[in-house]
Amino acid sequence: MLKTIRPAAVALFFAVSVSLDSSVAVAQIPTANEPSVADSTRADSARTSKVQSLDTVRVAARAKATRYSGGYSRTSTKIPALARDVPQSLTTVTATLVKDQAMKSMAEVVRYMPGVTMGQGEGNRDQPTIRGNSTTADFFVDGVRDDAQYFRDLYNLERVEALKGSNAMVFGRGGGGGILNRVTKEAEWDNRQVISAEAASFGGHRVTADVNRGLSSQFAGRLNSVYESSRSFRNGVSLERSGINPTATFASRSRATQLVAGYEHFSDRRTADRGVPSFQGLPLETSPSAFFGNPEQSRARVAVNAGTLTFSHDAGRVQVRSTMRLADYDKFYQNVFPGAVDAAGKNVSLTAYNHAIGRRNSFNQTDIIWSAGSGLITHQFLSGMEFGREKTTNYRATGFFGTATSFSVPVSRPVFNDIVTFRQSASDADNSSLVRTSSVYAQNQISISQYVRLLAGVRYEDFSVRYTDNRSTAKRSRADRVFSPRAGLIIKPNELTSVYASVSRSFLPGSGDQFTTLTAITQALKPERFTNLEAGAKWDVMDRLSLTAAAYRLDRTNTRATDPNNPANVIQTGAQRSKGFELGAAGSITSAWDIAAGYARQEAKIVRATAASPAGASVPLVPSTTLSLWNKYSLTSQFGAGLGIVRQAKVFSAVDNKVTLPAFTRFDASVYAPLGFGLRTQLNVENLFNVRYFPTSNGNNNISPGSPRAAKLSITATF
Numbered sequence: 001m002l003k004t005i006r007p008a009a010v011a012l013f014f015a016v017s018v019s020l021d022s023s024v025a026v027a028q029i030p031t032a033n034e035p036s037v038a039d040s041t042r043a044d045s046a047r048t049s050k051v052q053s054l055d056t057v058r059v060a061a062r063a064k065a066t067r068y069s070g071g072y073s074r075t076s077t078k079i080p081a082l083a084r085d086v087p088q089s090l091t092t093v094t095a096t097l098v099k100d101q102a103m104k105s106m107a108e109v110v111r112y113m114p115g116v117t118m119g120q121g122e123g124n125r126d127q128p129t130i131r132g133n134s135t136t137a138d139f140f141v142d143g144v145r146d147d148a149q150y151f152r153d154l155y156n157l158e159r160v161e162a163l164k165g166s167n168a169m170v171f172g173r174g175g176g177g178g179i180l181n182r183v184t185k186e187a188e189w190d191n192r193q194v195i196s197a198e199a200a201s202f203g204g205h206r207v208t209a210d211v212n213r214g215l216s217s218q219f220a221g222r223l224n225s226v227y228e229s230s231r232s233f234r235n236g237v238s239l240e241r242s243g244i245n246p247t248a249t250f251a252s253r254s255r256a257t258q259l260v261a262g263y264e265h266f267s268d269r270r271t272a273d274r275g276v277p278s279f280q281g282l283p284l285e286t287s288p289s290a291f292f293g294n295p296e297q298s299r300a301r302v303a304v305n306a307g308t309l310t311f312s313h314d315a316g317r318v319q320v321r322s323t324m325r326l327a328d329y330d331k332f333y334q335n336v337f338p339g340a341v342d343a344a345g346k347n348v349s350l351t352a353y354n355h356a357i358g359r360r361n362s363f364n365q366t367d368i369i370w371s372a373g374s375g376l377i378t379h380q381f382l383s384g385m386e387f388g389r390e391k392t393t394n395y396r397a398t399g400f401f402g403t404a405t406s407f408s409v410p411v412s413r414p415v416f417n418d419i420v421t422f423r424q425s426a427s428d429a430d431n432s433s434l435v436r437t438s439s440v441y442a443q444n445q446i447s448i449s450q451y452v453r454l455l456a457g458v459r460y461e462d463f464s465v466r467y468t469d470n471r472s473t474a475k476r477s478r479a480d481r482v483f484s485p486r487a488g489l490i491i492k493p494n495e496l497t498s499v500y501a502s503v504s505r506s507f508l509p510g511s512g513d514q515f516t517t518l519t520a521i522t523q524a525l526k527p528e529r530f531t532n533l534e535a536g537a538k539w540d541v542m543d544r545l546s547l548t549a550a551a552y553r554l555d556r557t558n559t560r561a562t563d564p565n566n567p568a569n570v571i572q573t574g575a576q577r578s579k580g581f582e583l584g585a586a587g588s589i590t591s592a593w594d595i596a597a598g599y600a601r602q603e604a605k606i607v608r609a610t611a612a613s614p615a616g617a618s619v620p621l622v623p624s625t626t627l628s629l630w631n632k633y634s635l636t637s638q639f640g641a642g643l644g645i646v647r648q649a650k651v652f653s654a655v656d657n658k659v660t661l662p663a664f665t666r667f668d669a670s671v672y673a674p675l676g677f678g679l680r681t682q683l684n685v686e687n688l689f690n691v692r693y694f695p696t697s698n699g700n701n702n703i704s705p706g707s708p709r710a711a712k713l714s715i716t717a718t719f
Helices: 007-017 095-100 106-112
Strands: 037-041 057-061 090-094 116-119 127-130 139-141 157-164 178-184 192-200 204-214 219-231 238-251 257-271 299-314 318-341 347-374 377-400 407-410 421-423 430-448 452-469 474-494 497-508 528-541 545-562 570-588 593-608 625-634 640-648 664-676 679-686 710-718
Touching: 090 095, 090 106, 090 570, 095 157, 095 625, 106 116, 106 157, 106 593, 106 625, 127 178, 347 421, 545 593, 625 664
Parallel strands: 139 178
Antiparallel strands: 037 057, 090 157, 116 127, 157 178, 192 204, 192 710, 204 219, 219 238, 238 257, 257 299, 299 318, 318 347, 347 377, 347 407, 377 421, 377 430, 430 452, 452 474, 474 497, 497 528, 528 545, 545 570, 570 593, 593 625, 625 640, 640 664, 664 679, 679 710
């Protein structure tokens, strides 16, 4: 199925393990914020009347987490499990790796997630492509949907998880190529305060604070906050954002019962930067700082207010967890941006529009996990339900340059300084939608001795959308009732090694990721279907270095296509196929040497013509190969240095395959040193050799230049 893997990729996977021995595994007690796997035993009073009945004994075990690899996660199965016990590709970027590289955005995080690239998102949102499938909605916070379109910050995170492949059994509709889940910090029973201040090239300033207090044996509080005001190497581009996230944890004396409450207010205001146009099949030759359009009238803002309440109870063999999340997203963006350059390469066409989007989400998830069995065969059963409601409003207006909807400016002077007015044209959106979803799901994980595990589950989802067009007063609705199954097999030659195979399925309703439109055509269409076949291996070398490999084939079907016998009709015969191979490494090679690495070789093609492209076209923003490698070496407990490389093969910027973003290789570096009195300094340099490159795009004429050499200097106080 796959092409030959290059020798460099094989070396990445195996070279880090040649000197390590995997013969010993050590059990560790979980830290406060890690989930644990609990079991209970009772004395058998029937054995003899003289034996005293004992209270429940709670035994917890976990693998050793390292600075760059996580411990247990409940993301992929809803049951706390190690990554090696999950029959699917799971990549984790920890808070330590985020800190060591001074990451601030999801785009920076996914560099270390093989098989995931980040799109430009029109300069106003995160938009990853996961295994060849672009999405704006497959984002989650602590396993609960966070599907609004905005740029997410990393200030309050323990880790970011990418679960790749179809995931509707766990997460519901969508998730065709995979999902990105942010695990947030919670209040814990220790006292620590961490405050960090950063200054960066081009006028960047950022302050973060993390204050955690155990206020009593049964109550803890935590406050995370961020403020950033930064400019960019791009002319006229800036951002200002702030966030505050208090959490509180209430627990019983045994801590078997917990209630965790959290609230986040997050605000992001920035220039909506859509990059530069193309010319003759490549990004236009111009200064990386050149802004095409009007930066003063290209603005994006979002305000997010979200509250979460999670109740959990561990009764030994039975565990209950219920989460309620209410979120309000208020977003507006406006842009004056480039279109095509004329044939002579002298002038570029500008267009403009603005868009106001409001969304209110409410979701409730309840899971019950119980264990059964004895001897060689044991079961971990999961049953659960989810209810969700999403209300969305959309209002779009077209930009007018006088009376025209486009305006031509010279390529040599691409900034348009006159006023653009905005009003609705005949085709602009003014609508609302209401989505309701109800799901029930069940799963069984069967252990047959210590060597074999089976996982099987299914979700039944009742999904409905009601759409109102305020311009025509038209009302449309669509309901889908869909089963989403998943099955996996894990073979464990020893405790630290697993080999697996799995199959999973997801669906996406015809109203799309964001429910912004439901036409007479899409109202009648069946949901798109995603089917993921995967096989792989995972090895936790000496329980400190996680090595992973996965091969997959992901088919997207029921895609819209034009009827060849009647171009006025739409039929669902289009199909796309993604296939590839991924390698990953994360953890510690020695006590002083930490590593995070990923390699992906992939291909995503339109295999049957769709409404957007003919058969044979390559899916945009899917490089044939990507490589990321980060090394941090600690000379002492305080002094250290890091060196990394990011490599991306050429990609097409749009599905018509007319414009190519060239391949690039970029190096990054860092230095860490103590200052005394609990202070520590860190210097990060991005694009060490000042390479010119174009990492991503939004179509053929909105291409993002990569940053030239840039430095970030921070000081962190811990007390």
